[in-house]
Amino acid sequence: MVRVSVSGGVAHLTLADPASGNALSEGMVRAITTALDSCGRDTGVKTIVMTALGDTFSAGAPVEFLTRLAEGDLRSSDILLPRALLECPVPIIAAMAGPAVGGGFALGLAADIICIARESRYGFSFMNMGFTPGMGTTALCAHVLSPALAHELLFSGEMRRGGDLQGTGINYVLPRADVETRAVAVAERIAEKPRVAIEALKHTLSLPRRRAFDDSLTLETLMHQITLGAPGAAARIRATYVE
DSSP states (O other): OEEEEEEEHHHEEEEEOGGGOOOOHHHHHHHHHHHHHHHHOTTOOOOEEEHHHHHHHHOOHHHHHHHHHTTTTTTTGGGHHHHHHHHHHHHHEEEEOEEETHHHHHHHHHEEEEEEESSSSSOOOOOTTOOOOOTHHHHHHHHSOOHHHHHHHHHHHHEEGGGGGTTSSEEEEGGGGGHHHHHHHHHHHHHTTTTHHHHHHHHHHHHHHHHHHHHHHHHHHHHHHHHHTTTHHHHHHHHHHHO
C-alpha cells in the first residue's frame, strides 16, 4: 500500500492504493506509520516527500472504518496518524497533487511543508456525514489556514480548489504537474544540511503543533461521543458517504 525509495538523503513515500483513492484504511494507516518509522530511523534520510499514485492524494477514511467508529467497534482516539508525521525526526513535505478529503487532507496538513495543486479540490467532509472532525483536524487546519477559513471549511464541508487557498499558510499552490517537482526540489535543498541540525529544528518547530494536536484529541473524542453516538449515525454515514 506504500512504496518507499531513498535517494540523496530524500525518502520518497508514495501512497500506492489508487483503486481506493488511497483511502486511509487500517492497513494503509499501518503502512504509512511503519514507513515513517523506518525512514525516521534511517540516519541517511534527511527529509521525506509524501506523494500518491493515481488521481487522488487521499479520499480519507473508508466508509467501513467510519461506520465501525459509529457502531463503537473503534475508538476515535485510535486515529493518531498525524502524530506519526509530527513526531517523525525529519521534516515531511506533502505533495498533494490530487484531491484530498477529510482525513486525507488532515494527513497532508500534518506535514512540515505543504504543496497543493491549483486545479485539485481539498476539504473536510466530516460534517457532511453528520459527525465532527477527528484526527486532530481542528488544530491542524487552523494552524495551516487562517482560523476563520479553517472554521468555515470545517463547518461547511465545502471542497475548495487549491487556487482558492493561495495566500494561506500553505507553502506552494502550483499547477498540478509542478507539485511533485517543487516538493522534491525543496527536499533536496533540505538534504544538503546535517541531519543533527535538521532533527533539532524539526523537534523545535513541531512542538506547538504536537501540543495542539494532543489537546485537540481530547475535545474531538468528546465530540465524537456525542455525534457518532447519536441515533442513526452509522446509517447517515452510509447514506451520505462520497468516495
